[in-house]
Amino acid sequence: MDHLTVVTHPLVQHKLxxxxxxxxxxxxxxxxxREISQLLAYEVTRELPMEQKRIETPLAPMDAPVLAGRKLALVSILRAGNGLLDGILELVPSARVGFIGLYRDEKTLQPVEYYFKxxxxxxxxxxxxxxxMLATGNSSAAAVTKLKxxxxxxxxFLCLLAAPEGIARMKEAHPDVPIVTAAVDEKLxxxxxxxxxxxxxxxxxxxxK
Known part of the structure; x- marks a missing residue:
């Protein structure tokens, strides 16, 4: 995957x-x-590893593809991340789930951590x-640092909306982490x-509010 993928599917854009x-x-x-998160999940999971499994259909045996390796981990940045999390879990109910509690100091715009599991x-x-939301990118970059x-x-990293400033911040801090989003807006x-x-x-x- 490239560093940034914008999902332009008509259903995604209409719901947005x-x-x-x-x-x-x-x-x-x-x-x-919830609905848009499921559509975005198709893109962010596009390259999941696969392996062959021998199965029996009602008519004949065959080798069929199934997911390989350990179950993926979904990590929500609280609290708004839970809105995306719920939709993806409907598609991948076996995923393991984690939470990072961060809030943005309104004066400094820097992240403050209060929970990590x-x-x-x-x-x-x-x-x-x-x-x-990938806005300043400070909280997102801090969350990825904690995960590493x-x-x-x-x-x-999966988000609904991104700002150019947040994309640049994430690329600077974590160039190895692809971003999938529904839109890149104008500015902060x-x-x-x-x-x-x-x-x-x-x-x-x-x-x-």
């Missing part, structure tokens, strides 16, 4: 537009995020880190929010 609209209700926003044997798994310190070697505003964006993803998911 609905999510951007200010009048979209919280419940609808959550449902759209991930599956074992990260070095033997594909690790998909999920967070709807925990042994992860094969990491991908003075408060570090993606423009035109869709607002605060966590607040819109949970109706907290």
């Amino acid at each position: 537009t609905l999510m951007r609209e200010a009048e979209t209700p919280t419940a609808v926003f959550r449902q759209l995020l 991930v599956p074992e044997l990260l070095g033997e798994r594909l690790v998909i880190t999920v967070d709807p 310190e925990a042994g992860a070697k094969n990491i991908r 505003n003075e408060k570090g929010y993606i423009m035109p964006g869709l607002g605060d993803a966590g607040d819109r998911m949970y109706g907290t």
